[in-house]
Amino acid sequence: MPLRPVMVNIKALDAPAVGGFWAEALGWSAYHPGVTTYVGPGGGPVWPDPVFVCVDVVPVPEPKTTAKNRVHLDLATTSASHQAELVARLEALGATPADVGQGTVPWTVLADPEGNEFCVLEPRDIYRDTGPIAAVVVDCADPRAMARFWGEAIDWTLHEVTDDRAVLRNAKGVGPYLEFLRTPGTKTAPDRVHLDLLPYPGDDKAAEVARLRTLGATDLDVGQGDVPWTCLTDPEDHEFCVLAPS
Secondary structure, three states: OOEEEEEEEEEEOOHHHHHHHHHHHHOOEEEOOOOOEEEEOOOOOOOOOOOOOEEEEEEOOOOOOOOOOOEEEEEOOOOHHHHHHHHHHHHHHOOEEOOOOOOOOOOEEEEOOOOOEEEEOOOOHHHOOOOOEEEEEEEEOOHHHHHHHHHHHEOEEEEEEOOOEEEEEEOOOOOOEEEEEEOOOOOOOOOOEEEEEEOOOOOOHHHHHHHHHHHOOEEOOOOOOOOOOEEEEOOOOOEEEEOOOO
């Protein structure tokens, strides 16, 4: 069975602080199961969450470069006033306005306290039931090629594919969308933000990793050593990890 996206992994110099920011931003809670800060809905840590793609903030020694992240979060709002209130609250929490060349647009581009870009969207009907994260957005050169790879890699449904955009979502119609947007530019630094995927109970992780390689994934060595997860890149060199069930 194909894999399921379970977390957006964000690297940070100060993982507890960045995790705390995202917990406040999303209206969720920050949990500290180990060296990482896991951000998910309140009521106690649930992993994997049955509905949402959550956030895991991982401590690293290197700061973010000035290059724009190739993966970012879009946050949902329900009204113009909600959008304005959310932007103001996020800036009070430490977010700053970011210019990624967006020009005059109805959404607001911000960066978290360590410079990771994200968007606060104007109200859109398509995102009315996603929860706080409307979409995980990935810059790419060829959305059609990304749709072919990711449509086979994960168990989400392909909703749209054009030369400029590919959109997937959980087949149950819950949680955020995964969107691949045609964007100029190439990778200039290791990815600061990436997806973590998880096999279903009873599925063989090694077999899933082997399947991804046949689809075009490539092994990635980031100095991880002997760990239970596997680091890979997709056909456009976006980093991602396949986690071990636990």
